[in-house]
Amino acid sequence: MTDRRTLLTGALLLAGGPALAAPEANSGAHSEVSASRPVGGLELALAADAPSTPTGLAISRSGRVFVMMPRFTAQVPITVGEVMPDGTVTPYPDAQANRPDPGRPQASLFHVPxxxxxxxxxxxLLDAGLPEGKGAPVPGGAKLVQVDLGQNRVLRVVPLDSGITPTSSLNDLRVGSRDGRPVAYITDQGQGEEGAILAVDLQSGLVMRRLDGHASTKSQKGIVKFVEDRPVMQTKGDGPPQHPKGGANGIALSPDGTRLYYAPLMGRRLYAVETAGLLDPKASDAAVAATVQDLGEKGMTGGLTTDSQDRIYLSLQEHNAVGRREPDGRISVLAADPRLVWADTFWITPDRWLYVSAAQVNRRPEFNGGRDLQKPPYAILRMRIDADPVDGR
Incomplete structure (x- = not known):
């Protein structure tokens, strides 16, 4: 049998791109991300042979690619990995850090989405502190972890315990600055219908839980999500299949850092809130909620991101597509590709490439009666755009 790594080596799709290799077309699972002609403007940047579902994606300025694999079950071997040029994924920052240890909650990674x-x-890195994707977070396990790439070592850990609940499921992260101080924003998707947003002053370590139970952060009732021509239905134990729930999920920052865009996983509307209130410990919940704007319909999405022109990119999961919302509210579909199965996380590089991960979450066992229909390697696709990334200043 041909060695799995050999199948991943393949031909380069990235003309002039640094060490991001794509696989050759092969039979079997690898045909899912074959180097076929791009559809609708997307091309295959990399096929990540990840050991589990890679929902998160981050790319350094030097071109290093990292994926985050939430520990949905205890069997997930690593939760953060670096994607090598041949597509293999190695534990990051090392194997030891990826071994969950409730006795050393600040020193180990549990569930990094x-x-x-x-x-x-x-x-x-955002660690939700979940031992196997559900249940109460491990005490001390929910945290932000700052890692230096030059030395591949942890610089700082910011505990998040004061901002979470026993049913929290932290999901997405943005880091920026506000009034000259470093800040972070985190969505709490929750493990039921409730959600929230965490605002973190990275200078002091103060964590504030905002919009807890607000209509904009809740899982919306009566919503059906279709991916790959099928409704996404979740099975828990011996119970009947149910529509999944998910509160505040994707987030993005405006270029000037004054607004945070967000949306529930199970919801079709996009919202914005002023960051000044999120970060002000003296601001009441009512005052923060008063700055929430309903920006209208945007389709069923996972991850969001913004560019320097304040345009919001939408992972249109029901259409295997990338959409974009203009500041005036107009939405267009930029590209579609059958390889973009459960479009999840975006990343914009300084040379104006928009990357998006295909996480295949809908193919996980809990959505298919216990059958694992995921087909590694997982596609990371990209397309050219005409704007710069946002640094959240």
Whole structure:
């Protein structure tokens, strides 16, 4: 049998791109991300042979690619990995850090759904502290972890315990600055219908839980999500299939850092809130809620991101597509590709490439009666855009 790594080596699709290799077309699972002619403007940047579902994606300025694999079950071997040029994924920052240890909650990674780079090109990882994707977070396990790429070592850990609940499921992260101080924003998707947003002053370590139970952060009732021509239905134990729930999920920052865009996983509307109130410990919940804007319909999405023109990119999961919302509210579909199965996390590089991960979440066992229909390697696609990334200043 041909060695799996050999199948991943393949021909380069990235003309002039640094060490991001794509696989050759092969039979079997690898045909899912074959180097066929791009459809609708997307091309295959990399096929990540990840050991589990890679929902998160972050790319450094030097071109290093990282994926985050939430520990949906205890069997997930690593939760953060670096994607090598041949598509293999190695534990990051090392194997030891990826071994969950409730006795050392600040020193080990439990369930990392996402990570981002700041303006200094240091990596921030969001750890939800969940031992196997559900249940109460491990005490001390929910945290932000700052990693120095030069030395591949942890610089700082910011505990998030004061901002979470026993049913929290932290999901997405943005790091920026506000009034000259470093800040972070985190969505709490929750494990039921409730959601929230966490605002973190990275200078003091103060964590504020905002919009807890607000209509804009809740899982919306009566919503059906279709992916790959099928409704996404979740099975828990011996119970009947149910529509999944999910509160505040994707987030993005405006170029000037004054507004945070967000949306529930199970919801078709996009919202915005002023960051000044999120970060002000003296602001009441009512005052923060008063700044929430309903920006209208945007389709069923996972991850969001913004560019320097304040345009919001939408992972249109029901259409295997990338959409974009203009500041005036107009939405267009930029590209579609059958390889973009469960479009999830975006990343914009300084040379104006928009990357998006295909996480295949809908193919996981809990959505298919216990059958694992995921087909590694997982596609990371990209397309050219005409704007720069946002640094959240």
């Amino acid at each position: 996402n990570g981002v780079f700041d303006r200094d090109d240091t990596l921030w």
